[in-house]
Amino acid sequence: MREVYAKEEEKTSRVTPERVFVVVGNKAKTEPFNLNDLAGSAGRMDILCRCIAQTLFISHGVRKNSAVIIVLRGEPSPPKSVMVVGSEVKYMSPDERNIGGIIRKALSIKVGKEWVKSTPGVYVAKKDLKDVLEELKDYEKVYLKECGEDIRKVKFGRKVAFFLGDHIGLSEEDEKLIMSLADRVVSVSPLSLQADQCIVIVHNELDRVLLEE
């Protein structure tokens, strides 16, 4: 039944929004997980759900120029990535449990290297961070890190992809990979914040620039 659903919905998608956030979930489960334990046995899936909510939702609306990719590295079949595209997403609300349910459904689909559509605007693939970086080759790439350049001093281009870690941060290896391709390292605050808080600040800074143009 699952496979039939996947075949009917199969479609490859390219990332085209202007703002993309990529969050690495170091322990996030790669098969359907317990929705009642997002912060525990699901491998801090709660953090990723909040990142999806803060990338996409404003008051009474969705940011159609934004997308979020969560890279899942937890057991039992890492890596996998789930992408949510603001211009296409439907039937999603900003609460963690609803978003968790949508990710859970995506993870029930058998996938290969190409994006497969799970529900409207939600895609899943057996992609790791390296694949995602390749896919975003046309984007200005920004590593969000506490020690970076102050976001208020940076002028961004039209298409920007921001990379963040979860509660653990990024491993040395991931950091090396991102640094080899990143255009810049940017800080959003003098404090070390949670990943979803960083996303809110980035949106706010870019919104202000956009509205002043």
Ligand SMILES: C[S@@+](CC[C@H](N)C(=O)[O-])C[C@H]1O[C@@H](n2cnc3c(N)ncnc32)[C@H](O)[C@@H]1O
């Ligand atoms: C909760 S923090 C990770 C903390 C982790 N213990 C570490 O040392 O990396 C989650 C992610 O948010 C981003 N982040 C946190 N504070 C930031 C800041 N002030 N500026 C830019 N990015 C930040 C980083 O990408 C970080 O990996």
